[in-house]
Amino acid sequence: MKNREKMIALTAFIMVALFAGAAYYFKNKKAEEQRLILENNRKRLVKDYSPVYGNTNAPVEIVEFLDPECESCKKFYPFVKKILNNFNGKVKLVVRYAPFHKNSIFALKILEAARNQNKYWETMTTLFEMQPQWGDHHNPKPMLIWNYLPDLGLDISQIKIDMESDEIMNRINTDIEDGKFLNVKKTPTFFVNGRPLQEFGYRQLFDLVKKTVEELD
Amino acid sequence: MSNKNAYNILFTGWLIALIASLGSLFFSEIMEFVPCTLCWYQRVFMYPLVFIFFVSIYKIEKNILLYAGPLIIIGWIFSFYHNLVQLKIIPEEASPCVQGIPCSIKYINWLGFITIPALSLFAFTLLIITMIVFYRRVYHEK
Numbered sequence: 001m002k003n004r005e006k007m008i009a010l011t012a013f014i015m016v017a018l019f020a021g022a023a024y025y026f027k028n029k030k031a032e033e034q035r036l037i038l039e040n041n042r043k044r045l046v047k048d049y050s051p052v053y054g055n056t057n058a059p060v061e062i063v064e065f066l067d068p069e070c071e072s073c074k075k076f077y078p079f080v081k082k083i084l085n086n087f088n089g090k091v092k093l094v095v096r097y098a099p100f101h102k103n104s105i106f107a108l109k110i111l112e113a114a115r116n117q118n119k120y121w122e123t124m125t126t127l128f129e130m131q132p133q134w135g136d137h138h139n140p141k142p143m144l145i146w147n148y149l150p151d152l153g154l155d156i157s158q159i160k161i162d163m164e165s166d167e168i169m170n171r172i173n174t175d176i177e178d179g180k181f182l183n184v185k186k187t188p189t190f191f192v193n194g195r196p197l198q199e200f201g202y203r204q205l206f207d208l209v210k211k212t213v214e215e216l217d
Numbered sequence: 218m219s220n221k222n223a224y225n226i227l228f229t230g231w232l233i234a235l236i237a238s239l240g241s242l243f244f245s246e247i248m249e250f251v252p253c254t255l256c257w258y259q260r261v262f263m264y265p266l267v268f269i270f271f272v273s274i275y276k277i278e279k280n281i282l283l284y285a286g287p288l289i290i291i292g293w294i295f296s297f298y299h300n301l302v303q304l305k306i307i308p309e310e311a312s313p314c315v316q317g318i319p320c321s322i323k324y325i326n327w328l329g330f331i332t333i334p335a336l337s338l339f340a341f342t343l344l345i346i347t348m349i350v351f352y353r354r355v356y357h358e359k
Contacts, residue, residue, distance in 0.1 A: 004224060008274060011232060019239050023247045185249065 031198065034183060038194050044178045045191060049171055051095045051120055054084045058092035060212050062205075065179050065189040068108060068127040069101035069135040073188045077128050079202050083209055090213050095124075097175040098187045103135065103142040108172055110145055113162035114154055122152050223277050223355045230285070230347045231270035237340035238267050244324065244333060253320040255299040259337045262292030266344070279356060282348055289348060293341035299334040 038045065045063050064080065066073040084091050099105045107127055114123035126148050127134075134144040149156055162168070179189075190197040192208045241260055244250045252260065266288055273281045301307040302320050323332050 004274075008228070008231075008271075011228075012235070015235055015239055019243060022243065026247055 031196075034196055037182065038191070038196065041181065042194055044181055045096075045194060046094050047096075047171075047174060047178075051115065052092055053081075053095070053121060054092040055089045056092060058090050059216050060087070060091045060209060061094055061193055062091060062209065063094045063096060063191040065096045065098040065175075065182075065184045065187060067098050067100050067104045067187040068111060068124070069099075069104045069131065069140075070187040071131070074128040074131050076188050076202070076205075077125075079205075083206055086206075087209065087213050090216075091209055096179065097172055098179045098184050098189065099172065099176065100187055101135070101137075101140075103140050105172060106142050107135075107145060109163040109168055110149075110159060112168040112171065113159040113165075114149075114152070116162050117154055117158065119152050119154055123149075123154070126152060220277060223279075223351070224274065226347060226351045226355065227270055227274045227277070227281065230281075230344060230351075231267065231274055233340055233343050233347065234263060234266035234270055237337070238264050240336065241333075248324075250324040250333075253322065255295060255302070255320045256333065256337075258295045259292055259299065259334075259341075262288045262295065263337070263340070282352060282356060285344075286348060289341060289344045293338070293345060296334060296338040296341050300332075300338050303332055303334050 046061070062080065062083070064073075064076075066077075080093055084093060097104075097108050099108055111120065111123050111127060114120055127145070130144070130148055134141050146156065149159065182191075186200075190205055190208075192205075192212050195208065195212070197205055197208055238260075241252075241256075241263070245252050266285055269281070269284050269288070272278070273284070278284070298307070299320060303323065305321070326332055
């Protein structure tokens with residue numbers, strides 16, 4: 001009987017160890033592939049039209065692939081702003097789009113149109129703040145977005161014209177293509193000076209930014 | 218009834234279920250393949266088998282067929298159906314996956330025929346064989 005128990009324990013141990021070993025190997029291989037892709041395709045990380053928040057000359061650049069309808073992006077947004085403040089002027093944020101939800105593209109078109117009226121970041125903040133209302137996954141009501149815009153001082157009739165422009169759609173499509181190319185499968189996805197955030201989390205993002213700032217100092 | 222025989226067979230069943238479960242978790246959690254609806258149903262029927270077999274090894278549970286049998290048979294049916302979808306014998310439209318990841322998606326295709334549903338069908342079939350062997354050698358033997 002004792003031998004049987006040993007056999008079971010040993011088998012369970014070997015199986016879990018195999019799993020962990022294979023996982024470790026696979027993750028490392030993936031990370032290396034991702035590193036090479038980024039190294040050879042830095043141009044696909046940032047576009048000249050990409051919105052920049054903070055000091056445009058900052059040496060450290062966070063590229064965030066986000067989706068206004070994504071809940072994690074909403075939660076990360078104030079945190080990312082806090083990081084920017086924390087390293088006053090040394091860090092900037094570049095926004096790229098990864099619309100993974102039903103009404104993301106609709107919201108992004110409005111957001112981009114608001115940019116023409118110099119209200120980009122205000123609109124972004126409002127979209128995230130009001131997300132539980134308009135972007136509820138079980139019962140999305142994207143038309144509610146129109147109600148928020150007058151408070152921001154936006155000219156809605158102008159937005160409705162601008163949001164249908166080819167330029168805006170091209171930007172969104174280019175972001176989607178670049179995201180696919182760079183293996184962006186989840187939102188938000190962060191890159192700090194071309195380095196991907198290996199492990200997802202607030203602390204991890206802060207640490208990666210801090211490390212990058214310190215390397216440059 | 219041979220206790221040794223029962224132990225060996227139940228241990229084999231446990232091992233098959235364990236490998237299948239960890240393998241499917243590897244595909245979804247490590248390789249980040251999003252499981253489709255049919256994959257989920259096969260997982261639902263495979264994962265509990267690890268624990269049912271585990272307990273049955275200790276107790277040398279003669280009635281394992283009653284507990285594991287329905288899970289294995291239903292899991293096998295889902296798996297068989299999924300393979301038909303992947304082999305395009307049943308059209309995708311007729312399958313329950315409409316939104317999200319289509320069940321006809323092939324994440325892996327080793328040697329031209331080893332897909333994830335094929336592995337699943339292999340595991341469920343092995344479990345059925347294991348249970349038949351158990352029935353003949355242990356359950357039936359007085």
